[in-house]
Amino acid sequence: MKNPLDxxxxxxxxxxxxxxxxxxxxxxxL
Amino acid sequence: xxxAFLEGIFRWLHVVVGVAWIGLLYYFNxxxxxxxKNATADGTASGITKHVAPLALLWFRWAALATxxxxxxxxxxxxxxxxxxxGEWAEIxxxxxxGTIMLFNVWVLIWPNQQxxxxxxxxxxxxxxxxxxxxxxxxxxxxxxSIPMLFLMTNGLSHKGLIGL
Numbered sequence: 180m181k182n183p184l185d186x187x188x189x190x191x192x193x194x195x196x197x198x199x200x201x202x203x204x205x206x207x208x209l
Numbered sequence: 210x211x212x213a214f215l216e217g218i219f220r221w222l223h224v225v226v227g228v229a230w231i232g233l234l235y236y237f238n239x240x241x242x243x244x245x246k247n248a249t250a251d252g253t254a255s256g257i258t259k260h261v262a263p264l265a266l267l268w269f270r271w272a273a274l275a276t277x278x279x280x281x282x283x284x285x286x287x288x289x290x291x292x293x294x295x296g297e298w299a300e301i302x303x304x305x306x307x308g309t310i311m312l313f314n315v316w317v318l319i320w321p322n323q324q325x326x327x328x329x330x331x332x333x334x335x336x337x338x339x340x341x342x343x344x345x346x347x348x349x350x351x352x353x354x355s356i357p358m359l360f361l362m363t364n365g366l367s368h369k370g371l372i373g374l
Contacts, residue, residue, distance in 0.1 A: 184349035187239060194356025201303055201357050209299040 216283055223279035227362075229272035231355050233265055238352045241265070242345070258327055266323055273315040280308060304361030311351045311358065318347035 183189030241257065248254040284291050284305065291302035322340035325332035332340060 182346075184346055184353065190238070190349050190353050191356070194353040197353065198357040198360045202360070205300050205303060205361075209294055 212285070216285065219279050219282040223276060223283055226272045226275040226279060229268060230276045231359070233269040233272065234348070234351055234355060236265065237269070237348055242348075262323070262327055263329070266320065266327075270315050270320050273312050277308060277312045280305060300361050300365030302365075304358050304365050307354045307358035307361070311354055314347040314351050319344050319351075322347075 181189075183193045241262065245254055245257055248257055281288055284301070287298055290296070290298040291305050294302045321330075322344035324330040325337055325340040326344060
């Protein structure tokens with residue numbers, strides 16, 4: 180599997196996915 | 210002096226130096242890295258590596274430190290509550306942790322390896338190749354982390370419309 184950080188688009192998508200995950204955890208578990 | 214006044218000053222300075230830091234981070238990732246690839250192909254890379262990159266890195270690393278320090282100053286006596294994710298401080302606390310990881314990446318991974326890449330520090334060709342990959346991935350990691358960090362910065366402390374408790 181290619182590292183998503185090797186492309187700019189992959190980096191940005193990873194950032195948005197991480198945002199959703201963190202927001203979900205904060206809203207529901209912290 | 211009132212603490213709200215001081216907090217306002219620190220918040221303003223935090224945004225000023227934060228724009229400098231993340232602006233340069235985006236410049237490196239969205240402009241310089243792709244441009245350097247093309248410049249290397251036509252033999253004009255030295256203009257960037259000799260004159261642009263060292264100056265950009267100078268502002269970049271000190272703006273990163275100033276952003277962290279002004280962020281810590283805004284948190285003030287709630288610094289520990291934020292970093293231990295206590296109650297209403299959890300959102301900005303996660304943002305502060307992301308910023309802290311990013312500061313670590315700047316000073317421990319990006320800057321020392323860029324010194325090797327740019328010839329500011331002695332390194333063999335093998336060391337330079339390894340340094341390029343480490344600095345690149347650390348920079349890309351920071352670009353990725355900046356997205357949730359900015360979300361939590363703009364929604365975590367005083368504007369809780371999207372994820373407020």
